[in-house]
Amino acid sequence: MAEQDALLDQLRTICGPAAVLTAPGDIEPYAVDWKQSFVGSPFCVVRPGNTGEVAKVVAACRKHGTSIVPQGGNTGLAGGATPDASSSQVLLSLNRLTRIRSLDPIGMTVEVEAGTILQSVKEEAAKKERLLPVSLAAEGSATIGGIVSTNAGGVNVLRHGMTRALVLGLEVVLADGTIVNGLRHLRKDNAGYDWKQLFIGAEGTLGIVTAAVLRLVPAPRHSVTALLSVADVETAIALYAKAQSEIGDALSAFELISGESIALVERHAGLKSPIAAGEWFLLIEAASSLTGLEAAMQVLLAAAFEEELALDGVIAASHQQAQSLWALREHVTEAEAREGRGLKHDMSVPLTVMPAYLADARAAVAAVSRTARLNVFGHLGDGNLHYNVLLGPEDHPAAVNRAVHDAVVRHRGSISAEHGLGQYRVGEWQRTKPAAEQALAHTIKQAIDPAGLFNPGKVLAAPNKGGAA
Ligand code: 2HG
Ligand code: ZN
Secondary structure, X not given: OHHHHHHXXXXXXXXXXXXXXXXXXXXXXHHEOOOOOOEOOOOEEEOXXXXXXXHHHHHHHHHHOOOEEEEOOOOOOOOOOOOOOOOOOEEEEXXXXXXXXXXXXXXXXXXXXXXXXXXXXXXXXXXXXXXXXXOOOOOOOOXXXXXXXXXXXXXXXXXXXXXXXXXXXXXXXXXXXXXXXXXXXXXXXXXXXXXXXXXXXXXXXXXXXXXXXXXXXXXXXXXXXXXXXXXXXXXXXXXXXXXXXXXXXXXXXXXXXXXXXXXHHHHHHOOOXXXXXXXXXXXXXXXXXXXXXXXXXHHHHHXXXXXXXXXXXXXOOOHHXXXXXXXXXXXXXXXXXXXXXXXXXXXXXXXXXXXXXXXXXXXXXXXHOOOOEEEEEEEHHHOEEEXXXXXXXXXXXXXXXXXHHHHHHHOOOEOEOOOOOOOOOHHHHHHHOEHHHHHHHHHHHHHHOOOXXXXXXXXXXXXXXXXXX
């Protein structure tokens, strides 16, 4: 206790008393994730006002041997930003670092502090006809530091890649309090190890991202959105290949939504699909600075009907209609939460393997549960689906989890395509990741954060001799 009081005094001296929260009511919003799946108990929340203060806070915590859990917008789905329940950790919130330091519409870069909300950066960029192409349902709360630290995905990965593909430079605070400033606005920089890659997707386990330089793209002036229904995933993949040929580079989203997911959205969000149901729905978007998208989408749909690939379909006639098609997709997560006990998965396999994976996983889940219902949707174009399972009262989450993940392993996929491991998937990472890859991960952690100061228990499980061969 005396030790914690001494640290609190130091944190107050570094950041000012108002930036150190200890009252349970003040701490609570930081201690629980937005879905209320993970509940922690930090002994304080500290909110530094700039990078220098972050560095001093880290140095003080290190001196006291107190571990740090960094947090951005607290919108993650794997509990990576939720502290443990020991009441011994400091939660370091980046939410006061909110400056957009510069935006260069010609070099097409933006330099921005970690706590800045993704949507505000997108709004600033839009004023200069530029786009930061990360599109997430949570973009009104997700922060730049969070999307970098989790290497966030979203619905435009198909066209622009994961967040990693957009990061040109980073500023990070290391475990000894050193500030490493790599905020270069360069497209090309091959001068040695590209160390920033280590901090992207590390979920705050190697250092604290305090600012980033991100790549922008021209804001598309035109876009077109279509919703189709199809009988099976093989057909959906055939349509994806056609969409690549007809729409090419302008194809910006190719999302798959199961009939069950649409039914949940209709039940809980009061929305209605404008087309006749199939087993699966496809939401397809094209976006470009050039015209001609509408014609290309019409060619795609005409071919889809002629070849009897699509059962029904519609092209949005206005921006508003496009938004209501997107609303069907964007409400799936919320509808699932309202329906009941959902178990999340975030798998990926090579796209052509997806039908075999889905058949395998369905059988594997049925073998461990007779009551589980599936809620499958996601980013088909990226080979990444959220294979979520609604559990009945008798179902064992761990057994269902293992069934879904074992099918992933059988098809050489990933158990976390875009959400990260956080604390939610650490055990499954340890169970399924090849031993040599686990050992390499521990070597990296040991080299950069040897005392285990940053976010212990996330991403890496304690070293073991197990792991898949
Ligand atoms: C999405 O694709 C998000 O909408 C959330 O990654 C997925 O709720 C989920 O499981
Ligand atoms: Zn997703």
